Amino acid sequence: MDTQKTATIVNCPTCKKSVAWGEQSPFRPFCSKRCQEVDFGDWASENFSIPGAPAILDALDDEDIIQH
Numbered sequence: 156m157d158t159q160k161t162a163t164i165v166n167c168p169t170c171k172k173s174v175a176w177g178e179q180s181p182f183r184p185f186c187s188k189r190c191q192e193v194d195f196g197d198w199a200s201e202n203f204s205i206p207g208a209p210a211i212l213d214a215l216d217d218e219d220i221i222q223h
C-alpha cells in the first residue's frame with residue numbers, strides 16, 4: 156500500500172510522449188511548451204470554423220418563415 160510513491164504518467168495530447176505529472180513537467184499534460192502551443196492552435200482554428208454552420212441554419216429558418 157505505497158500508492159504515494161507511484162508516479163502519475165500522462166501522455167502528451169500533441170505527440171503522445173509520456174509525461175510525468177509533477178513539478179518537473181511545468182507544461183503538463185504537454186511534454187513541452189511547443190506541444191502546448193500546437194494544441195492551443197488546433198483548438199483556436201476549430202473555434203474559428205464554427206461560425207459558418209449557424210449561418211446556414213439561420214438561412215433555412217428564414218425560408219421556413221416565408222413559406223408560412
Ligand SMILES: [Zn+2]
Nearest residue numbers: 167170186190
Ligand atoms: Zn509533446
